[in-house]
Amino acid sequence: MLIGHERIVEYFNNLLKRERLAHGYAFCGPEGVGKRTLALYIAQNIFCPEVIIRNHKRDVCSICISITRGEHQNTIVIKTDNDGAKKNISIEQIRQLRKKLMLKEMEGRRRIIIIDGAEFMNTEAANAFLKTLEEPFSNINFFLITQSVSALLQTTASRVQSVRFNVVSDGKIEKALLAKGIEEKLAKECVSLANGCPGLAIAIAQDKELHAATKEINKTAKYFISDFISERLKLPVILAEDREEAALQINKWLLVLEGLMREQLQKGDPKVRLTANSAEKLLRLAELVKNTNINIRLALEQIIFDRTENKIYH
Numbered sequence: 001m002l003i004g005h006e007r008i009v010e011y012f013n014n015l016l017k018r019e020r021l022a023h024g025y026a027f028c029g030p031e032g033v034g035k036r037t038l039a040l041y042i043a044q045n046i047f048c049p050e051v052i053i054r055n056h057k058r059d060v061c062s063i064c065i066s067i068t069r070g071e072h073q074n075t076i077v078i079k080t081d082n083d084g085a086k087k088n089i090s091i092e093q094i095r096q097l098r099k100k101l102m103l104k105e106m107e108g109r110r111r112i113i114i115i116d117g118a119e120f121m122n123t124e125a126a127n128a129f130l131k132t133l134e135e136p137f138s139n140i141n142f143f144l145i146t147q148s149v150s151a152l153l154q155t156t157a158s159r160v161q162s163v164r165f166n167v168v169s170d171g172k173i174e175k176a177l178l179a180k181g182i183e184e185k186l187a188k189e190c191v192s193l194a195n196g197c198p199g200l201a202i203a204i205a206q207d208k209e210l211h212a213a214t215k216e217i218n219k220t221a222k223y224f225i226s227d228f229i230s231e232r233l234k235l236p237v238i239l240a241e242d243r244e245e246a247a248l249q250i251n252k253w254l255l256v257l258e259g260l261m262r263e264q265l266q267k268g269d270p271k272v273r274l275t276a277n278s279a280e281k282l283l284r285l286a287e288l289v290k291n292t293n294i295n296i297r298l299a300l301e302q303i304i305f306d307r308t309e310n311k312i313y314h
């Protein structure tokens with residue numbers, strides 16, 4: 001179910017009509033915002049002859065369902081494997097993909113390749129994928145799903161068009177949840193926890209554990225702007241030991257702060273400057289975590305102690 005992103009949908013519908021789809025795209029944006037759903041929607045538009053029928057029910061149609069489930073012959077979806085706690089796309093997965101693409105009997109056949117979590121390709125896999133992307137395959141379109149285009153190899157990023165997915169309005173997400181039969185009170189709570197990501201809102205509504213975890217992230221993100229040092233000091237303590245886990249956690253906090261910022265802006269809350277300031281520092285930290293060997297906990301402590309912005313409203 002595609003929620004929001006009307007302009008991107010219209011853009012791709014136009015490209016499809018004119019058969020002008022580019023060789024590769026990087027769909028970037030927060031988790032659960034709708035990137036993978038749109039890539040699957042495009043595949044459905046290509047392979048299901050019935051999508052042109054008004055009110056075609058993609059969640060009932062067998063072709064559309066097979067695409068969503070990754071079972072359609074001409075739509076290949078590569079997902080991350082959980083290798084221990086770490087998300088990973090391995091060289092083996094890319095090798096298998098290359099093998100499939102090279103099959104003589106499949107030559108020239110229209111295919112859509114979706115790499116879901118492209119930033120989790122390890123170096124070997126990313127290099128093998130780059131070779132695949134450079135191969136002169138005809139009739140194949142690649143969709144790289146990633147939270148950030150800067151997490152891809154630069155050589156890969158330069159060969160694909162990046163499409164940025166912005167968060168979706170709460171109203172649209174709530175309407176969609178209600179249409180799915182989710183009870184109003186729960187729907188409202190999931191919307192407020194999802195920070196503009198419809199896929200996340202739906203997942204929270206269906207998964208109690210995720211619901212609790214997201215609630216916790218939303219609660220702890222607010223410590224950044226707390227006036228109490230005792231609350232802010234809890235942040236380094238709950239930061240994950242594992243570097244990758246910590247990076248994910250920082251990105252989730254960032255998303256919450258961004259949502260909070262939008263809310264505060266609407267209300268004209270002067271605390272928005274403090275939130276913006278924290279978000280900016282956190283964004284910088286996220287970049288440092290990715291590109292350097294920085295001591296994350298120490299850097300986070302620095303953010304917490306540095307509260308010169310308090311002067312703004314005291």
Ligand SMILES: [Zn+2]
Pocket residue numbers: 044048049050051056057058061062063064065
């Ligand atoms: Zn269909």
